[in-house]
């Protein structure tokens with residue numbers, strides 16, 4: 398599969414030039430499987446430009462939602478394929494994520510002029526089973542610690558690579574059993590190639606941010622070690638950290654776990 402980081406900024410978007418190198422759009426990961434239609438994980442503002450690049454005319458799309466917080470959904474109304482005939486979008490999440498209710502609420506007056514029924518595309522909602530096949534991908538999920546709940550996703554490609562996408566996770570509120578269960582999610586059926594994890598805060602900042610639903614860089618390194626991940630990329634970067642500050646925390650991260658880095662908007666990886 399090919400993955401592209403379409404948005405890596407946490408909490409709210411930043412458009413100023415001093416955020417451009419790491420990127421200012423909120424969470425969206427684009428996954429192109431070897432076989433089957435494209436997948437987006439979350440509909441932060443990064444989904445808008447990513448969807449403009451999709452081949453036309455329309456086709457099938459899958460949108461996996463981790464949870465319904467604004468920064469993971471605020472790109473949904475500007476998702477171009479919604480307004481073009483020929484697209485069929487499936488919005489999918491586990492039952493503990495209120496995906497359909499949140500999307501419907503966002504796409505109706507007074508928040509938006511056009512309801513889902515007025516769109517030119519076809520939008521369907523699906524509650525994800527424990528394991529779900531989409532083209533060459535097998536998709537599984539795991540509930541993570543976050544206010545209101547959030548799903549981490551694991552994507553395994555048959556004969557190919559694997560990733561765990563764990564944004565909006567507060568590692569520090571989990572007990573040993575919670576951490577062990579997440580480690581198993583990363584290790585089974587085989588140690589994951591790439592862990593993408595919420596590293597919004599530094600280890601100095603996290604004590605004053607407990608209960609906000611995010612992890613520190615040191616906690617990301619601990620999770621990657623526990624999960625046996627081949628590589629760690631952090632995401633959900635603090636919207637208060639510009640490029641110079643991001644470069645400093647990224648250097649610190651590499652000291653915590655060799656090879657670890659901060660994901661950048663536009664970064665493409667083959668797994």
Ligand SMILES: [Zn+2]
Nearest residue numbers: 408466468565
């Ligand atoms: Zn978030």
Ligand SMILES: [Zn+2]
Nearest residue numbers: 464466565610
């Ligand atoms: Zn959140």
